[in-house]
Amino acid sequence: MVNFGFTINKSTRIDYDQASKDVSRYVIAHEPSALLCIGCGCCTATCSAGQFTPFNLRRIQLQVHRGELARLEQETEKCMLCGKCQMVCPRGVNTRHLVMTIHKAMTLYNRGELKDL
């Protein structure tokens, strides 16, 4: 191997064909109201944790479905579970449990224990 003074960049785009759908499947199976999201961002706007951190449930749950799983376990650990998001969600998504489910799924996924459903 030759050292050229640089390495070839990895792609940062979502490659949906290659992305893992396991976490998404797990989350939908355990919290079906995840399907109801329309990405309006109410949850993120009202978020207590979002005041202090870049915690963004709207994006996190989409990342789950696109298989963009890097650091999602740590991301969900920013949530205080205060439940404000659940009160403001116009679609009735069970957001609090959604966070917990994503965290659970990510823990299992990172341990390689997420079984194919």
Place this chain on the structure above:
Amino acid sequence: MKIEGKKRIWSEYQKEIPDDKYFYVRSCIRQSFFPASEVYFLKIMREVLHRDIYENKHHTTCSGIGYHSDVVPFETAMTVVARQFALMTEAGYENYAASCITSFGLYSEIIETWKKFPDVLQKVRDNLYKATGRTFEPPKHLAHASDIIYKVRNEIAARARYRLVNRYTGAPLRVVEHIGCHYAKMFPSKGVGGAEYPYVLTGMVEAWGGEVVDYPERRHCCGFGFRQYFIQANRGYSAANTRKKFESMEPFRPDMIITNCPGCPYFLDRWQYVIAETEGKTYGDNGYGIPVFTYEEVAGLVLGYDPWDLGLQVHQVSVEPLLDKIGIPYDPTRKYAGKDQKDLSHPESPSVLKV
């Protein structure tokens, strides 16, 4: 793939390419990296097809590289270009032919600007006159050199000694055509076949017996990108783009790549070596790369010129397997022989990429 659909689009993007009488300007990059290509363009046009192609040794860079690297302002670039046009006007030509794609893009951009803003043109005329005492007229027709070869592709085909056909199987060679970004992406109407499905190189390949491969990332940049290459730390980004193209074309198993841009053949060729050496990946058969050619090189091969005279020894990816496939004879001992058989010494062999 429905060819009728493409034909319908090609029919909407036809441009007028004069048959003869061109003022020709060279490319900074090409005359350094692939000098034979420009030499053979002139040779083919003048000696084989008997056209009038005029060249003036006083022309300069168009300053496009500086412009696209954000170091030359547009006003400066326009004045530099105006000087080239002045040389053309002085020589009595009205058709301007550029060897470089970026030049072609810049000329197109400048001419369109002048059309829309005549006061800018006036200002450029004033500036040029003040600086050099020259006057000029914008060209009546602007063509890229590949447009001209496209125009005469059938004449070349009629004189061809070889065709882009696998001599063992009789099947047409699978050719990837790669168009320089500045050819038609900025002004789709200025390119033969438009920007989405450019026809300029496809036309040549079809005329010379090959078959064009349409792969998903065909629109993607070769990775040169000017700024991305010039700074060493950013080269990984440049190479990543090239890799994306190769990953996309790999399943189609192309025999060769034909290009019409100065940077593209260089980067598509050299980055194959870098990808092989950093990631261990090669894209051709048996550990070789996919050979990359300029259209002049391909035209030269088809017409039967000696591969080493066409400068194919300066390619990183070996061309010999392809020459064998077509049936073009070559003398391996002459590969690194310079003028008067002087030994130019052999390059070191890469550890991964087979040469």
Place this chain on the structure above:
Amino acid sequence: MDTSSQRHVVVIGAGIAGMEASAQLQGLGYAVTLLEEQPQTGGNLLTWDRLFPFKRPASEVLGELRSRLGGIHVLTSRRILNIEKLNAQFILTVNDGTVLTADAVLVATGFKPFDAYRKEEYGYGIYDNVFTSVDIERMFREERRILTRSGEVPRRVGFIHCVGSRDEKAGNRYCSKVCCVTAVKQASELKEMYPDCEVFCFYMDLRMFDRHYEQMYLDAQTRYGVTFVRGRLSEAAETIDKRIAIKVEDTLVGKPMKMTVDMLVLMVGMEGRTTQLYNSPTLGLSVGKDRFLNAVDEYTDNNLSRTEGVFLAGTCTGPKHIPEVLADAGAAALRIHRYLCQKA
């Protein structure tokens, strides 16, 4: 009925608007001639299988509209060659040599679907597995199955919203209104047909503007499991196995995304049907930059053209869905009635 004293109205275009307006005018006591270029009445409705929001068969709606045409002089496969105005009467020359006189003319020429070829980068007509929403309806209607070009059941399908709508490059700045709902409908129908097929809708904004449509969207998400991605398709390309590689940005994630689908469905928008008629000096129609016809007043006189005796109805004045077209046609009939009463 005494035809000699009856006023005569010519309706141009036997689509939904033309048929409905004709029926209403006849009900008001006018003699009506309904002209249609195509061999059948029905217009764009003929090309559709089922209609949102309840997936009612288009043929049923068409049957109902046709059943109201009794007593109306319906002339199909006719083109108008010339229109003259003599005093207050219009004299129309039709391509079969007939000459019609009319006290009022209703233009109900409708729309045509956007020609998806014009979005070159989507590869319609070039790649085997790129289809339009019209193609999908035809498959539903004629083949009862949606299959790829090579006859296989698709495993992943992408619906692209706003093809030829809200797109300066395609020359159409407006929203075609019905495509979003149609995409939701077709995506749901597809999931109903193939529950294991992954279905994606790529949208810019989801415009579920009317009653029941939000419910359709909700059902599509939950009952059918359609995935909605906010992002417009930038380019499509064919892979070696004739699938379609697409590039979009998932704007809500904030990342570009690459995906391979077995079928790509382009939701083509509505375009004004710029026929010869639009240039007729007698009709004096005012054509907008968007190729839809301008009414005298978009608020209060939506059915009035700038020429006395010439009226407008249906999608020739802009994208509309069926209930709007029916209401518009009824309103046009009443405006004609008022005009003819005032003249009498």
Place this chain on the structure above:
Amino acid sequence: MFRERFSYAPFVWPFVIGLIFFLCFFVAAIVRVFKELPQSDKIKFGKSLFTKQTLVSIKEIFMECLLHRRIFQRDPLLGFMHMSIAFGWFMIIVLGHIEVKLYCPNHLNLPYFPIFFRYFVKQTDSTLGGAIFFFLMDFFLLMVLIGIGIAIYKRINSRIVGMRRTTRLKIYDWLALYSLWSIFPLRLLAESFTSSISGGSFLTRGFGLLFDSFVSNSVHVVPTWWAYSTALGVFFIAMPFSRYMHILTEPFLILLRNAGIRTVRHGQGYALTETFACSRCGICLDPCQMVLPGRMDKKATVYFISNLRYNHMETAREMAEMCMQCGRCVAACPVGIDSCRLKLSVKTDNQMGQGDTYLQYLNPASDALPAEIQPVVRQMPEKPDVVYFAGCMSHLTPAIPRAMQTLFKAAGIRYRYLDENGSVCCGRPLMLAGQEEAARQLIAKNTELIVKSGAQTLVTSCPICYRVFTEEYKLPIRVVHHTVFIRDLIAAGKLSTEPVQERVTYHDPCDLGRGSGIYEAPREILKDMAVLQRAYEEKDQALCCGGSLGSNLMPYETRRKIAADAFNRLTFRNPDVLVTACPLCKKTFQDVADRPVLDIAQYVATHLRAQKADAAPVEETPYRAAV
């Protein structure tokens, strides 16, 4: 006259085997429970023995385990049923032993002897002593039989004892139930058949004479004693696996509870005792709003405990995650099982992340939080009287903090609004989700902020916050919910309200009422202001609004159904306004309300009598306009 006929008969064996089996099980269970108790709890228990507490416990055991006082309070007939079986049986056992002691003082008293006393001992009922014993034994037997009769009828029609539904039983329950039902009728038969030999009173003698008129009693003596013994034996063997284990577990539970011991972890120690103490009487079914209107019949606490007991952990976990933690079942439980705590202990199994990764940004070393919060702390007046914590949810009901600020100003109180720019959550929602470790981080951060304020009183508008502030925070200052705070201000004459001509119903928020025992303060405020109409279900019977953060799983449609149902029941008497004292209740009810739903702070602030000129209240938006 008294004569011992036999001292042994083979039919005693079913009973003896059953009893030995049961006693072994019971002793092993107690040993296990003790071993599992944390060291501190063991000490607590040791210290509680032979103190005044023991007397209290004994009294409670008598009142609850025998007389079933709590069930009586709920429904007299149901109470009578339980009391007659438990107390009657207890008295039969006690009297039986007294009889043995009295008449056979020297007899080697084997456990079966008092049970089959009538068979073994011939006694005359013509003496006074004999007559009294015979009478008492027959009396309590009759008592038990009546209880059994009601119990059998209850299975057919539970509504007569005030229960809309009863529990579904398991196989061991059925076995124990049928054997229990048959024990006393069989005893009656056996004693009746034996009455001509060993004597009897009104019941046994009467039945004995009756039977004698058409069957030969002597033939049936031994078989019926066999049957009686078998029924007892079967009951004892089935008991450890059935719900009847509660009979002996409950007294033990009372002892532990009165020693201050609580659930730490499910399946162990106190929690295990609670699990076994549940009689699955089903009294918790009717109060549970998940059952009605939620239509999740199987999610009620009784089944949760049953799943725990039979170690169906996945189901139990799901039920714990579904429960709203409103505490209505706890309030209703005749055994006093704290099932809310049990459920939390189940939820705690799933800790999200490690203590050091979860909510890392709250770590003092991280400057993400202080940057946002510190300015608030710095702006505080030198020494505010009160630090006000509105709570996360109150930010969704801005009328509440606004009203509180009006009241602070009107009463001339120097306050600091701690979470004006958003807050660190109080931690209770995390606790309710079982995330204890993470909650501790929030508690630490908030404690730091509150203490830094220098105020002597913390006022909060949110009962959820209030509960955790009082239960888990170790704050060195007074913590008060705004209901109490306002009540005290009015009582001290610092605030005064105008009379309002409208009917008001007060809704007790779960965490404020059942959770913190604050029932009277809001009522005192309201009854002086307006016509306070009682809700049909109030105080510890109060309904949950359905918005609860206790449930992780409950879908939105169910919550809405529960909210609508609760609202309808609350407004049964058609009040003009519903007043509550929780932002979550207010917000949840507002979505289903047909009349104004106001927080008590808002209500007071709206009807404040103008007092001092210098404390001009912030103008309150008329709440009518909001509906």
